[in-house]
Amino acid sequence: MIHSWELVTRMALAALLGGAVGLQREYVGKEAGFRTHALVSAGSALIMLVSIFIFEEYRTQSAQIDPSRIAAQVVSGIGFLGAGAIIRAGVSVIGLTTAACLWSCAAIGLACGVGFYEGAIYGTLIVLVILVVFQQIEILLIKRKKG
Secondary structure, three states: OOOHHHHHHHHHHHHHHHHHHHHHHHHOOOOOOHHHHHHHHHHHHHHHHHHHHHHHHHOOOOOOOOOHHHHHHHHHHHHHHHHHHOEEEOOEEEOHHHHHHHHHHHHHHHHHHHOOHHHHHHHHHHHHHHHHHHHHHHHHHHHHHHO
8 A cells, every 4th residue: 555645745746747847838828838737647646546556455356457557548538638739720730739748747647656756757857858949949940941
């Protein structure tokens, strides 16, 4: 059984890391920001903890319990939330990066939920590098192409 402080740590870290990604999105004026990303990440951590709890609670019974099954549903189910962030604007589509951020925050939350803190922290750093640094690279490449 996981202790209460560990439960809080896992969900709080997930909220903090997801919120960090959300702050960047909010800073650049995107639809889903700080609270949305923090909620997705913390909720994913809780879902992972539920999976672990079910496994621990029923592991002595003859039923086959697979804690990854619920987590797998988060990975596919977050697409529903992400789809709501994608908007068709004329011939353009906007919101794809926001949808990908939400999906990434779900993964960060699952990692925190299972106690894989190092992976969650590195994953958050990589997501933030992609959002900040890659955007600057895109801007430079677009300027060069137009220039």
